[in-house]
Amino acid sequence: xxxxxxxxxxxxxxxxxxxxxxxxxxxxxxxxxxxxxxxxxxxxxxxxxxxxxxxxxxxxxxxxxxxxxxxxxxxxxxxxxxxxxxxxxxxxxxxx
Numbered sequence: 001x002x003x004x005x006x007x008x009x010x011x012x013x014x015x016x017x018x019x020x021x022x023x024x025x026x027x028x029x030x031x032x033x034x035x036x037x038x039x040x041x042x043x044x045x046x047x048x049x050x051x052x053x054x055x056x057x058x059x060x061x062x063x064x065x066x067x068x069x070x071x072x073x074x075x076x077x078x079x080x081x082x083x084x085x086x087x088x089x090x091x092x093x094x095x096x
Contacts, residue, residue: 004077008076009075010052011073014053014054015053015059015075015086017052017073018055019059019071019072021053022039023061025061027083030057033055057079057082058073058085059071060072060083072089072093073086074089
């Protein structure tokens with residue numbers, strides 16, 4: 001997005017990373033964190049290797065046949081718009 005802060009790149013990557021690790025949209029992670037609900041995940045030995053994850057809206061899983069094959073993260077706008085843009089990217093990827 002024109003004029004967005006460079007930090008949005010790291011935010012986008014962190015959102016995609018969190019979606020891959022937890023297997024759910026970051027909106028759900030953020031809601032759980034805000035409600036002090038426990039979140040569990042099985043992390044492989046490589047884990048995130050001290051790479052940041054973000055649990056705010058804007059990260060979505062890319063699914064094929066009900067399985068996560070990737071993730072997309074968008075940052076730089078408002079959280080609801082980030083998620084809308086992420087969904088548009090998935091839709092374009094899947095030819096919708």
